[in-house]
Amino acid sequence: MRRMTEKMLLRELAFKLPETVKELADCGEKEEVIENLAQSIMEDLRYVYSDNLRYIDDNILREIHRDFIEYMKRSQIIMKSASSEIIKTEIKHGFIREHLMFSSKLRMSGCVDKMIEIDNEEKVPCIIRTGKSPEMGVWASDRASLAAYAFLIEESYNITVSRGFVEYIRDASFRATVIRRKDRAVALHALKRVRAIKSGKFPEKGDHAPCHLCIFSEHCNVKGETLLSKLLRL
Known part of the structure; x- marks a missing residue:
């Protein structure tokens, strides 16, 4: 349960980073900003993830809270985020959180962590990952996920999606990647396999x-x- 709670904290941190980076630039009080951020996330957690936290003891939550503050100070995640072009883009253009979309053509739905709208001309899917980042680029599974979200955005808004972002929040590593034809093919192949399994066919x-x-x-x-x-x- 502790590990699950830590993942939820990291996800909420990813959603709050843009406004936090902006606040830090305005006031410059790093210690105060970090403590206020941790407190805000912990308070939100009780409402956003109420079902998940129902059986977690308050003493454990307080311990996780203290460790979370220490993690943010030690990792310097806010300072690292301030130099990220992706975070700067989110500060400038904003994003829609956990945007749910449907595709009647592909008979699929999905909820992208962030959808960034750039000047009403481009919509970029952004996914949050709480695990470790690869040395370069993004994991193959994340490429496929971005391609799947691209399908949904393209059908919903009648535009072409050419790139996506992945936020490996634990490492404060923010990666942009081109959505390639191969990524689209892999995502489409996975979708067909899921359909086959749901229809009763066991995978090889x-x-x-x-x-x-x-x-x-x-x-x-x-x-x-x-x-x-x-x-x-x-």
Whole structure:
């Protein structure tokens, strides 16, 4: 539960960073800004994630609160964020939080963490990640996620989405990436696999599938991947 709470804190921190960076630039009182930010996030957490925090003891929450303040001071996350072009873009243009969209063509829906509208001409999907960042660029799974959100934005607003942002908030690492054709193909392939599974088709087994741990093993008659399926895999 503690780890889950820490992830929720980091997500809320990502949403509040732009206004916090702006506030720090205006007043310059770093210690006070950090403590006020931590207090604000903890208070919001009780309402935004009320179901998740219902069974967490108040003493544990206070301990997490103290550790969170120390983390922000030690990591200098606010100072690092101040130099990020992505955060500067969010300060300038703002963003829509957890924007829910639907695609009737693809029969899918999704809720992007942030959608940044740049001068009404460009809409950029931005996702928040609480894990570690790669040395360069963004993780392949995050590329696919951005491509999927691009599908939703393009259908909803009749525009083309060419790029996306990923905020690896734990490392204060903010990455911009081009949404490539391959990313779109991977996202589309994943969507088709999900549809197939929902319709009752079991996915092909990998070479090291842990079938002995699967609760559906008695009902599954899927064999391992064929050579052809391996060759055609995206």
